Each structure stands twice: as C-alpha cells, then as structure tokens.
Amino acid sequence: MLYRDALKKAIDELMEIDDTIVILGEDVGFYGGNYRVTDGLFSKYGEKRVIDTPIAENSIVGNAIGMAFGGLRPVVEIMTVNFSLLAYDQIVNQLAKIRYMSGGDICIPLTIRMPQGVAKQLAAQHSQSFERIFASIPGLKVFTASDSITAYYGLKQAILSDDPVIFLEHLLLYSQDFLFYEINDFDITKQRIVKSGENITLVSCLKILHDSLEAVKEVEKKLGITVEVIELTSLSPLNLDLVYESVKKTKRLVVVSEEPKTGSFTSEIITKVMENCFYYLDAPPLRITAEDTPTPYNRKLELFSIPTPDKIATKIINWGREHGL
C-alpha cells in the first residue's frame, strides 16, 4: 500500500464514524492535498469538514485549537515542518500547555501532520528535520510514520488521542509502496522491531530507516554478523524498553537520523541507553546523522551533508572493526 494511501485510509475510516473529525490546512480540500493524502475527501465530506485555509500557519493551528475547545477533533496538515515554525507559539504556548494550565479540564484532541526531511534540492529552508524541536516540549506527543503500517495505525492512534499529537511524516515516503498487513495489537508508543538480529541494535525512523536497512545488508555481509533494526515510532512519550532489551542482547547501539548531529534526538536515545544499559555496552554508541550545516542546494553537496546507505554502511563497518567486532 502506498504510504499516502495508508494515511488517507486512516483519516477516511475515522471521519466516517466520527463527525467531530475535521481536516484543515493549505490545499487539503479542493486540490486534494499537496501530497495527495486528502485526495477525494473534500467531495466525500464537504467543505465544512475538509477546510482549505489561507497560507497562515499560526492562524491555522490557532483556529484548530479553538475548534478543539468547541468539541471538534481537528487534523491539521502543515505543508512541511519548516513552516511550522510560524505556528511555534501556538504549538508551544497554547497547544502543549492548555490541559496542564486548566487543571486537566480542557483536552485538546488535535493532530498536526507534517512532512520533514531532505527531499531533493529543496535547499536549506525546506529540508529540515525537527524531531528534537517537538520531542523536547512537555505536553506534546510526537509520533513518526516510517512505512504504511505506522502511517495507518499510528495516524489513527494520533487522531484518537485526547492529547495533542505532532505527527511527523517524510517528504520522500508519500509515493513509496510498502508492505501492509493487519496488526491487532499495534501500539505506536512502544516502538517496533522491523528486523531482528544478534550483534548490533540500530535505531532509526522515517526515510533514513530505509537507508539504514539497505546499509545493514552490506554490514552483515562484511562483518559476518546480524543487526537488529528498531523503528522509533514515538519520540514522546519515549518508551525505549524494546531498545534496552535489544541492547542487552547485542551490546552495541547505532542511532541513525537525518537531523544535524549536535543536540539531535539521537543524543537523547543514546543517553537513555547509557543510563539503563551502561554495563551491557561493549562499544561506545555510534551516532550517524547529518552534518552540522544548513542543507546545501547543490545535489552532490546535499548528499554529502546527510547519511546515505553507503556512508551508513562504511561508518558501521569501521566502528565495528575498531570496537571488537
């Protein structure tokens, strides 16, 4: 199933059974969405439930918060995370705080969907990854969708959550076709093992997860070992039990992300693993991230600035050889 179809299926199925769910955002209605995620929903549910907004991110989120106050369950699409900065005051000062400051009286069941990451030559202002920016705000849930399964089940759980959820997607995943099968006990807050292995635990999410999976093939061949790959589905709440269990088995941790290195969310994962599994580690954890630089426009420089399957493989192989594999 296409990633974008999985997202649409989740929204559509919930809209059918719950009248309070409304979608709003730039071009989500008549045009069917910039990434065709909401294609067909405008004609099916009408302009009152599928709302085209002006190009004004702060007011989109502000309006959606007001709708939630009034009893609706809004699903906001922001064109990319880069523009969410315009709504950052609404997100941080209102959305994340209202339940706490109302003594738990007012819930905001609001989901903000938005894609992030390096696509292809969209230049510095349109290629950012913001895991750390949202996951570090108490009061927000932050989920990611790396394939059609997490897209479908994850978005459903996000929309059904009575607390605000930032739902991160990736620009390059929308048109990808992923294997889809039904899971009965899917829980997005628990993370997910996508490949089991014995000697290295690799943690990643979104598009770079797939690059990592490709790199893992080479790593396994070269080092003669197996790698366990865990998809991070929920950055907040951050339940890493699955990761701890895996690291206790493999003794080695690799975290791969498209964020620039310094202060990236990988640091949080590594710190938590150090706190919980220090005596089980047989090597210093390895961080593979983008360079600490604005993403270049030039294609060669762009690829140079982010992890690619080749680079991920080389880094893991060298690190493994240096540290007793």
Added chain:
Amino acid sequence: MDYEITMPRLTDTMESGVIVRWLKSEGDYVKKNEPVVEIETEKAIQEVPAFKDGILKKILAEEGQEVDVGKPIAILEITKEVPITSPPKTQEEEISVKVEEKITPEIVEEASKIGEQIQQQTQAVKEALASPYAKKLSADFGFPLKELQEKGEIPSPAHEKDIREYLYSQYIDKDTLKDLKQYSINIDKLIKDLQGNLSKDNIYRYIKENNIYKLSDIPIFQKRLIEHLSKSATVPTFHIYEAINLKNILDKKEFTITTYILKIFADVMQNHYRTRIYYGNGKYRIYPSSNISVAIAVDEELFSPVIKNIEDKSLKNIQEQLQILREKAQDRKFDPEDFEGGTFSISNLGMFGIDMFDAIIPYNYSGIAAIGIEKNGYVNIVFSFDHRIINGKDAALFVKELKEKFDDVEYIESLK
C-alpha cells in the same frame, strides 16, 4: 586524471573474481604492465597489470572480496612524473651531510626530550581499557582483567570477544578452539554441558553425539564448477558406450596411453566437424582444429585446460603439453588462453581402477569421453554428446571411425 581499474574478464565464462592480494599499496607509483593485484577466477590465480603509468590512488575492493566483472576495484591517477617518494641517491647524500653539520648539543637534548614524551604517550595508550560489558563479564568470571591486560594476555581496549576468547583458552587448547569455530556450536553451552571435562576427545565426542555439523565455505573454483555443471545438466545429452581395442598401443612404452588417445581422437575429429563445435550464444562456433580439454584433478579441485591443434602435434609434443598443464594445475597458475577454444573433452578415471563411468559435458562443448581402466587389451569408453550440436547418427559415425582407427595397426604405427 583519475582512471578506474575494473575487474577484468580473464576468461570467456568469468562473471566475477576474488581479490587475492594487492601487490601495490595506496599511494604507490605503478608502471604500465606492472602487476597491481592478484585475482582468483574460477580457473586460477592471475596477476593483473596496470594499463597505464600512474599512482594507485585508492583501493576500492579489499582482499578476499568478490567483485563482478567490469566493476571498479581501484582508482589509478594518471601522472607522467614519478612522485618524489624515492628521491635520487645524490640528493639523499646531500641531505644527510647537511644534517650532520647542523647537529648541536641543544638539538640532541631536545630530541631526547621528545623521545621521553613519546614514550610517556605510548605508555598512556597501553593503559588497560575495557568496555563496560567486558569488565562486567570478567568480573562475573572472576578474572583479574587489569592484571591480565598488563601481562598482555588480554588486549586493550578489551571487548566481550576478548574476554570470551580468554575464557575459552583456559579450558580448551588452541587448535581445538580454532577448529571449533567452524562448527555451528555455542561454546558457552559446550563448556556448561561438559562441566569442566573439556579434553579434545570429549569435545569431539560431544560434537558427534549431538550431530553438530561443520560449516565450510565453498572455494570460488568450486562455486564456478557448480555453476557450470548445473548449466551442463540442462543440456539434452545422449550416451554411446563402446569397448575400444588398445592392444596396438599397449606395447608402445615411449608415450602414454592418454597421449595416443588424444592424438587419435584429434585425427578423427578432423573428419567430423560437429565434434569441433562450441555452442555459443545461439550460434555454432566451428573450430578448424581439434582442441581437446583434459580433466586434471589437483587435491579437491578440478581443472579442464585445453590442448589445441592436436592433429598437427607430434606425440612427443602432446605429452610435453600434458606435462606442462599438470604442472600449471599444481601451481594453479594458468593463462586465460589455456581454457579457450575447447570443443571436446576427455576424462580418465581408469587409473583409479574404475571400469566404466559417464562424465558431464563441459558447458557448450560437443561432448566428452569418459575412459575407464584397460582390461585384456580393451578399455570401456562412455561418450556423452550434446544433442544441440550433434545427432545420434553423426556421433555414431564418429565413434565408429575412432574404433576403426584404434584397430588399424598401420595407422597406429604411422603416428609420430
């Protein structure tokens, strides 16, 4: 300018090769036609020369790596001048003279200071380090990790692997341990199950009792052989059996029976062009001369090099050629052309006392003759033919003429 050195196609059928050894390192200057790397193909190990003068800028394929034909294995930077890594002798002498002149007590003092610093630094590096898990593990086993590292019995920094290896070496002797690694066996479990009685005999008894298998890599020679034989097995084949009279050549001591057989086969092949056909890419390659490949087994490997133009060669010449090929097989140092141009093959298991057997046709050859042991002046030969190349009637005529030639005293006597 940078040039890619790619995996060359050294034989017709080669699809990939394994890097055996780099004869040059990164940064080395190589001259045109100077060997750069040794490559193992399905047939042999060969040296690959540089095609241009230049500096070996980067090695892309490691030793032991298998690379497809045409894929880059190194980058050669084409330069006309030799880099100044080895300056001419006269310059060297000049430099050393200058240095001598300038040595003063201060310099000597400074040098010894630097020496001390370096020594201190290297000592700092030797500090016993270990990963958290290695420390935990050695504490669990009750090893004095630091002491063992200072004695050099466990390396620094130590990892889980080093601790386990040390633990195992306490119980199990080196050679057995090395051998054990080839088995699909959990050594922790083995130690636990055998409860301290880890003598060699006991370990192998354990392996046998638990039916534990040994995992063995298939050498590239064998892999290619498997590929080719599997392809051969898809070829429509038919067999002809015939007892051939050897009485006329048995008393000829000067040359071996194989030499005679090759010569007679080659002569007869001249009258049956279909035995001189190689089936390639949906077309027949019809060779004018009789080129026969001979199966040579060395240890566990099998080679089938080709002797060409046998019909024009003297018996002495054929025998010499056979000897050269056997020597090449021993050293595994064939040339690519040793495997080209064959259309028919001979395999002989007679020396092992085998009465009769059939052989698999080398892929795309017209046929093969499987030769058994000589008994009462006769030898059993089973011919296998590729039906895509030759039909039953033509094959029968070929075998019939062969038989007549072996019976023909006058013809045999005329062979030189």
